Amino acid sequence: MNITLTSLTIREIRILRFFIGVMFAIVLAYIANWPFAFITPVFVAKFLGNSKAKLPFKKLVTIFLVIVSAFILGGIITRLLLPFPIVFILIMTLLIFWISYWNNSGGNELVITMLLVGFTVIPMMGLLHQDIAQTFTIGFLFSCFVSLMITMLMHELITDKTITSDNNKLSESKLTKKLLAQKPERVKFAILSTLMIMPVMIFFFAFNLSSSVLILAFVAMLAQKPDLVAGIQGSKALLVGNTIGGFVAIAMYNLLTVAPNFIFLVLLFSCVVINFAQAIFSEKPMAPLYAMAFTTVIILVFGATLSSADADEKFYTRIIQIACACSYVVFATIAATPLIKRITQA
Numbered sequence: 001m002n003i004t005l006t007s008l009t010i011r012e013i014r015i016l017r018f019f020i021g022v023m024f025a026i027v028l029a030y031i032a033n034w035p036f037a038f039i040t041p042v043f044v045a046k047f048l049g050n051s052k053a054k055l056p057f058k059k060l061v062t063i064f065l066v067i068v069s070a071f072i073l074g075g076i077i078t079r080l081l082l083p084f085p086i087v088f089i090l091i092m093t094l095l096i097f098w099i100s101y102w103n104n105s106g107g108n109e110l111v112i113t114m115l116l117v118g119f120t121v122i123p124m125m126g127l128l129h130q131d132i133a134q135t136f137t138i139g140f141l142f143s144c145f146v147s148l149m150i151t152m153l154m155h156e157l158i159t160d161k162t163i164t165s166d167n168n169k170l171s172e173s174k175l176t177k178k179l180l181a182q183k184p185e186r187v188k189f190a191i192l193s194t195l196m197i198m199p200v201m202i203f204f205f206a207f208n209l210s211s212s213v214l215i216l217a218f219v220a221m222l223a224q225k226p227d228l229v230a231g232i233q234g235s236k237a238l239l240v241g242n243t244i245g246g247f248v249a250i251a252m253y254n255l256l257t258v259a260p261n262f263i264f265l266v267l268l269f270s271c272v273v274i275n276f277a278q279a280i281f282s283e284k285p286m287a288p289l290y291a292m293a294f295t296t297v298i299i300l301v302f303g304a305t306l307s308s309a310d311a312d313e314k315f316y317t318r319i320i321q322i323a324c325a326c327s328y329v330v331f332a333t334i335a336a337t338p339l340i341k342r343i344t345q346a
Helices: 010-032 039-048 057-081 085-104 109-128 130-157 167-179 183-206 210-222 232-258 262-280 287-305 311-345
Strands: none
Touching: 010 039, 010 130, 010 262, 010 287, 039 130, 039 287, 057 085, 057 109, 057 130, 085 109, 085 183, 109 130, 109 183, 109 210, 183 210, 183 311, 210 311, 232 262, 232 287, 232 311, 262 287, 287 311
């Protein structure tokens, strides 16, 4: 049976590209297993799991250079200012506010994420040892580079046959665009995001909670989403998405403990990826939640299956960490709702 790309719909092409790209990233990450290799399929899924046209090569290079700059700057700040806690916290507050403001002004989502990781995770790693922070930086940047290359390759091999306007994704960003409309609101929402992140960061640094850095990273990234910060509905969606991912990851992990075989792992991931791809590229209102859930699945399953010891403990610890991050964001959103209403009604 000869099936050509010309006979497929745009949705089917994107599902196929997502499936092949993510599975290639998963297999490569497991086989090569460099430090923080699991980040590669996470970003490939993020890049290929949307309806946007492929990014030009120059823009990809620019994004990668910005990411490298962010991590280098994060490393410099860690080395120079970490011995001076008060100065470090003040500088970090200003940086988080600037990133939050840029995010609310329409900054590139990937660059925003990388800046947040560079300015939050690297200093936490630096608390353990500078060599650990350096290993994380190199592994993370290499994973990001590989994911960009895989994404570009997939777009070249499996191209969209036509350029269309994607109306099915417009409702997802409607509230975000509304929040980007006025400059005063950008400042106020940037302040709110900063107030959500900094207490957690100060708490983690005060008690040296480097082992729970995943919570800090999740809080920092989730606090940058205006649609989550702006209402309880978004927070419920956050919990639902991560709950779905958690249940799928638990099911996968239990199956893998029964049959700990690489071929079975690949086949199991294939079933999960194709089902998530169909859900992500559907026109259902829950489509964005499945993208969030899939990220949770990759983080949890990779973290457990690549561990040589205490896999059970690490797996369920990560579930608890993600649940804590989501719960904190929900609590902060509820606490901030009265202030949000005053901002939006002003």
